[in-house]
Amino acid sequence: MTLLGALALTLQLSAVAPALPPLPTxxxxxxxxxxxxxxxxxxxxxxxxxxxxxxxxxxxxxxxxxxxxxxxxxxxxxxxxxxxxxxxxxxxxxxxxxxxxxxxxxxxxxxxxxxxxxxxxxxxxxxxxxxPDKAELRRFSTVTVARRPPATRAPQPRVRVDTPGPATRTAPVDNVRNAPAARSASLRQRVVVVDAGHGGPDNGMSGPIGVPTKIYEKTITLSFAKALRAALEQREIQVVMTRTTDTLIALGDRGRIANQAKADLFLSVHVNAANPRWTNPGGARGFETYFLAEAKTEDERRVAAMENEAIRFETDADLTRDDPLGFIMRDMAQNEHLRESGRLAELLQLGMKRVHPGPSRGVKQAGFRVLVTAFMPAVLVEIGFGTNKLEAQYMTDAERQRELASTLADAVVRYLEQYERKVGGGG
Structure with a gap:
């Protein structure tokens, strides 16, 4: 075979051979x-x-x-x-x-x-x-944890430094992005964990009622969590996301991520669903904020059971063992975090009331598994009813998401400033 013939054969073979995708770096x-x-x-x-x-x-x-x-x-x-x-x-x-x-x-x-x-x-x-959004693996800056005042067990804001030393330790977290640089050397770095509820095989709520094209809670919570991250970062708060893609994170791991990040606050975002036994379930509307405590009403227990049901998607979860939730909740009732979580929930609820078209359903309490392992002020926000056609449209509108995220971010800043004044002895 001539050289030209061999070259032609090579080109023919390469044309029909499947091309391997390039290797990523x-x-x-x-x-x-x-x-x-x-x-x-x-x-x-x-x-x-x-x-x-x-x-x-x-x-x-x-x-x-x-x-x-x-x-x-x-x-x-x-x-x-x-x-x-x-x-x-x-x-x-x-x-x-x-x-x-x-x-x-x-x-x-x-x-x-x-x-x-x-x-x-x-x-x-x-x-x-x-x-995964940036295809980037990150090793975190070390964290120096300030000594907390003896009068409270609530979280103390921390300062992040880049040079490891004997008095520092690494804060392992998931999906964190560096917030903008502080405006002054005296401004302490604040860390907030934003948890997009559900994900992966766990769709969460689906709605609206009576509409053939369905939306899923996992999609809305992820989109809104990213809007909330952007709003918090604009306010110079460092944000840790428990997930940034459509993946399943175990309920118990979400709070642990916040603990590892030494976060000041934990915010879990969810979408509510109406009880099908209600007289007009498709007409149910409104927003509500929960903190971890024993449920007082049947509806609080219903919402907690609905959100806790995600544990069935965790293939390695042992559902037969004794449930430690009651013991942990009783222990946390003696903890300052309970009081701080209630105050945070109040500020978030007031903030949403200024922009949300639905009625305020108030601050509530229930035994949410996702809040159990977060040892800091922690709340779960139901930003609306996905089973309601109008609220589903509201929650999936990008501009309305940014507006609602902005008011929640303002409430977070307000809470942190009040807390810092309290522990610092300010007015």
Whole structure:
């Protein structure tokens, strides 16, 4: 075959062969430093990254436990993962967990599946999160926690610094973005966790009643949570999102994310649904704000049961064990957070009353699982009834979302300023 014939055959084969998608490059942000980590194709499918390059980008290291043993320790901050070449299992703090694919060596280097960075490290509280909106893996700035006054157990705002030291510790959270720089050195950094209810296989509420085209609670809450994030960041508040995509986050993990972030407040956003046994369920309207305490009315218990039902989508949840909710709620009743959560709920409810077209249904209390594990002032906001046609239109309108988010952000600032004056002895 002539050279031209061989070239023609090669071009023909390349034209019919399926083109592989280009490999992505993982961007890692650690403080002000950005580093690109190249990826390769995993032998079993998917994407893999070089372990030592990933660890170095995150400020950690990979340690070979014994020459020729195939065992390694991947360390980031205080989190250590025990890996073994050829195995799809990882050991962390004595727990063995599966990886999406196995650890392997290639060209004398150790590689790990990309999911170890984007899924496992954030879940283990390693001070790492993956922002899918920007395809960016982030290692958080360390946090110096100010000593809280002895007279209260409510949260004290903290100052974030970039240089690790013996008196600092990493705050592992999910989906955080840096807020604008403070206007003055005396302005302390505030951290608020915004939780978009439901997600993934858990659609939450669907509505409106009598309308063929349905909307889902998980979609509205995510869209509104992003609007609220933007409004809070405009007010120089750092925001942590429990989710930024259509994914399922366990109810218990949402509050833990806030604890790991050392957040000042936890706001969980939801959409209400009418009781089908009501006389006119499609006409039910209004907004309400809940804090964690024992429900006083049948409707409070109904709303809590509706939102707590999301636990059935958590495949690893043990639904047969004794429910600790009652014990935790009784313990929290003695906690200053209960009083602060009630005050926060009042300010949020007043703020919504200024712009929301529906009636105010008031501040209420119930046993929401999503609030149980958040050890700080924590509230759940029902921004309207998705089963009502007019309120469904209101909640899905981008301009109305921004307006409602703005008034909630103002209420958050007002609460934080009042709290800071109280603990600081101001007027």
């Amino acid at each position: 993982l961007t890692v942000r650690a403080g002000a430093r950005l580093q690109s980590v190249p990826t390769i194709r995993h032998p079993d499918g998917g994407i893999a990254v070089r372990a030592d390059v990933l660890a170095e980008a995150l400020g950690g290291q990979v340690v070979t436990e014994a020459s020729g043993s195939g065992r390694y320790r991947f360390e980031v901050g205080t989190t250590g993962l025990d890996l073994e070449a050829g195995s799809a299992l990882v050991v962390a703090a004595g727990d063995t967990m599966p990886l999406r694919a196995g650890v392997f060596r290639n060209g004398g280097q150790l590689y790990v599946p990309l999911a170890l960075a984007t899924e496992l490290l954030p879940r283990l509280g390693a001070g790492v999160l993956f922002d």
